[in-house]
Amino acid sequence: MSETKPPPTGINSTPKSRVKFTNLQKILYPGLRVAKYQVVEYYLNVASRMLRFLAGRPVSMYRFPDGVGEAGFYEKDAPKGKPFWVKTFSRFSETANRTLDYIVCEDTETLAWLANLAALEINITLSTIESYGKPDMVLFDIDPEPPAGFNDAVEVARHLNEKLDLLGFKCYIKTSGKKGLHVALPIAKKYTFRQTRAFVHQMGRILGKEFDLVVSEFSRTKDRGTVFVDYMQNVQGKTMVCPYSLRATKEASVSTPLEWREVKKGLIPEDLNIFSVAKRKTDPWKGFFENQQTLDFT
Numbered sequence: 201m202s203e204t205k206p207p208p209t210g211i212n213s214t215p216k217s218r219v220k221f222t223n224l225q226k227i228l229y230p231g232l233r234v235a236k237y238q239v240v241e242y243y244l245n246v247a248s249r250m251l252r253f254l255a256g257r258p259v260s261m262y263r264f265p266d267g268v269g270e271a272g273f274y275e276k277d278a279p280k281g282k283p284f285w286v287k288t289f290s291r292f293s294e295t296a297n298r299t300l301d302y303i304v305c306e307d308t309e310t311l312a313w314l315a316n317l318a319a320l321e322i323n324i325t326l327s328t329i330e331s332y333g334k335p336d337m338v339l340f341d342i343d344p345e346p347p348a349g350f351n352d353a354v355e356v357a358r359h360l361n362e363k364l365d366l367l368g369f370k371c372y373i374k375t376s377g378k379k380g381l382h383v384a385l386p387i388a389k390k391y392t393f394r395q396t397r398a399f400v401h402q403m404g405r406i407l408g409k410e411f412d413l414v415v416s417e418f419s420r421t422k423d424r425g426t427v428f429v430d431y432m433q434n435v436q437g438k439t440m441v442c443p444y445s446l447r448a449t450k451e452a453s454v455s456t457p458l459e460w461r462e463v464k465k466g467l468i469p470e471d472l473n474i475f476s477v478a479k480r481k482t483d484p485w486k487g488f489f490e491n492q493q494t495l496d497f498t
Contacts, residue, residue, distance in 0.1 A: 218285060219312045228267045228318060229452045234474060239446065240315040245478040247308045250444040252489065254311070256328040258289050258302035260439055261314060262321035268448045272320075278303050279317065286310055289329045293437075304329060320448045323439035326396075331389045332436065336489070338396045339440050340383040340403070341376070341430035348413065348425045350379060351465045356414055356427045357381045358463060359407060369493055372485050375469045377447035377455035382440065388492045397434040399495050404429030443485055446474060457485040 224237035243250070264272040278288050278301040287310070288301040305311055305322070314322060326335040340360060344353045357373060360383055364371050371385045387396070404416030407429060415426045433440065441447070441455045449470075456472040459482060 217309065217312075218283060219309055219316060221312075221316050226265075226267070226318075228264060228320065229450070229474075230267055230269055231450045232452055232474075234452055236316070236318065238474065239318070239320065240312055242446065242474050242478055243311050243315045244308065246444040247311050249483055249485075250442060251306065251308070251311065253324055253443050253485075254305040254322070256306065256330065257304065257324045258291070258329060259305050259314070259442075260302070260323045261317065261319035262323070262448060263317055263319050264448055265318045267318075268320070268450065268452075272448060275319075276300050276302060283313065286313060291332070320446045322442045322445045324442045325437065325439055326393075326434065327389075327436065333393070334389040334391065335393055335396050335434070335436075336387060336389050336492070338385040338387055338400060338495075339433050340371075340385075340400055341380065341428075341433050341440075342383065343376075343380040343421070343428045343430055345422060345424055345426050345428065348427055350467070350469060352413060352427050353379070353381045354463055354465055354467060356407065356411070356429065357383055358460075359411065360403065360429070361460060361463075363403065363406065370491055372457065372488060373460060373463055374443055374455055374457045374485070375453075375472055377441060377445065377453045377469070377472075378449065379469075381463075382455070384440075384488075386488050386491050386493060388494055391495060393434055393436045395495065397431050400429070400431035400434050404431055444477065456480075457483070459484045 226236045228236050228239055260276045262272055262274050287304040289304050290299055290301050293300045326337050342353045342357050371383050374382050376382055408414040408416040413427050415423055416429050421428045443457050445455050447453045451470040452474040453470055454472050454477040456477050
């Protein structure tokens with residue numbers, strides 16, 4: 201448990217800073233007594249790693265202005281009062297039936313501003329604003345259904361990595377920050393979402409034929425004791441929680457990039473949290489976007 205300390209003067213002391221912080225002592229994680237200023241500090245500490253994945257992408261937020269445990273809300277449209285210097289991307293939303301102004305976070309100040317909004321969870325699309333219809337990553341969302349648990353997700357993820365490795369792919373893994381794992385594959389911007397979705401679905405079917413634990417069809421996602429390899433996140437406009445984003449959990453967990461050697465039974469995802477992740481020396485997803493791969497073998 202962390203004790204709430206006075207916010208450090210350095211957060212808002214830089215003369216060039218345009219962020220106007222408010223209520224820095226507000227407790228956002230009650231069980232840990234984590235205040236907003238600690239959330240701001242965390243995001244500033246991981247900014248150099250996180251901004252690689254935020255830059256050039258529409259952002260959606262899960263905000264908790266009254267802290268975890270109280271009502272939060274999901275927000276895609278830039279809030280009223282957005283500073284003029286915060287970049288946005290306008291696109292018509294069929295769901296909302298109107299044009300939304302999505303935030304695009306490309307610098308530390310914008311990230312700090314999001315933290316000040318109590319945007320505990322920050323989500324990104326699988327494509328950039330410049331190539332919105334062509335994803336540059338493929339996502340395997342590995343989601344265990346109780347009584348299956350995190351160790352079962354680990355087993356499935358490792359089998360998936362072996363399959364992809366045999367096909368010549370290099371993939372990357374992170375915790376979801378909750379009960380599952382995310383395996384991502386950086387790709388060239390030459391495929392449609394229909395193609396990437398079919399690729400993930402195909403791999404899920406292959407795993408499902410070999411392991412009774414795995415289900416790959418959406419109709420079976422809630423089958424007890426199974427692990428769903430979710431292909432449905434590979435849709436234009438759908439999002440993935442950004443690497444290094446906090447989650448709105450009582451443990452203040454983080455969606456944490458991992459080395460494959462760390463992915464083993466006994467790993468406790470709750471240990472990867474606001475206190476521990478910024479101290480990690482390795483950056484397992486370094487060079488992610490420089491490793492664009494093709495799916496042409498399909």
